[in-house]
Amino acid sequence: xxxxxxxxxxxxxxxxxxxxxxxxxxxxxxxxxxxxxxxxxxxxxxxxxxxxxxxxxxxxxxxxxxxxxxxxxxxxxxxxxxxxxxxxxxxxxxxxxxxxxxxxxxxxxxxxxxxxxxxxxxxxxxxxxxxxxxxxxxxxxxxxxxxxxxxxxxxxxxxxxxxxxxxxxxxx
Numbered sequence: 001x002x003x004x005x006x007x008x009x010x011x012x013x014x015x016x017x018x019x020x021x022x023x024x025x026x027x028x029x030x031x032x033x034x035x036x037x038x039x040x041x042x043x044x045x046x047x048x049x050x051x052x053x054x055x056x057x058x059x060x061x062x063x064x065x066x067x068x069x070x071x072x073x074x075x076x077x078x079x080x081x082x083x084x085x086x087x088x089x090x091x092x093x094x095x096x097x098x099x100x101x102x103x104x105x106x107x108x109x110x111x112x113x114x115x116x117x118x119x120x121x122x123x124x125x126x127x128x129x130x131x132x133x134x135x136x137x138x139x140x141x142x143x144x145x146x147x148x149x150x151x152x153x154x155x156x157x158x159x160x161x162x163x164x165x166x167x168x169x170x171x172x
Contacts, residue, residue, distance in 0.1 A: 012084060012091050025072060026080035028093035040123055042093025046100040047119060054108075062105050069098045070152065078148025087142055088151050096126065099155035103162050121165050125158035133158045 017027045027033060034041040054062060073094040080092055103118050104110075110118065125133050136157035140150025 022076040022079035025076035026092045026094045032091040032093040039096050042096040043100050046097040050104045066101050074148050077151040095152045095155040099159040102159045107166050121162040125161045
């Protein structure tokens with residue numbers, strides 16, 4: 001596909017998602033196609049997927065999956081944003097997926113309510129972009145590898161902020 005094609009869809013479709021492996025990954029295996037709050041839907045998908053995956057993967061393997069998901073996600077987000085012709089489209093939710101996996105991986109074990117609070121905190125930091133998250137969101141803009149990293153970077157900073165609040169909560 002050509003970069004910044006004028007025929008690229010602004011709103012991805014199932015056909016667009018299935019047209020390239022990068023699109024399938026970046027759109028969170030379909031979660032990003034949600035017309036309502038795709039970032040929240042992507043984070044919910046991440047939560048469910050984490051709970052399923054932890055049944056088969058050791059913590060070390062889960063960490064490896066997160067690391068690999070970050071590298072593959074960088075490629076997928078870069079490619080998908082370019083093919084959509086939008087620098088940071090809301091339909092790309094892989095950034096939420098891998099960042100929330102990081103939160104759960106580092107904060108577990110937690111019961112349902114602890115996980116729910118982690119979910120709510122992460123969504124707050126990702127959506128409202130207070131302080132360091134807003135700063136991170138402004139660092140890497142545009143198309144190409146730099147922009148693809150920017151799609152992921154602010155979510156990792158939101159994950160760090162979430163983990164910081166959880167650590168403070170546990171300390172107190």
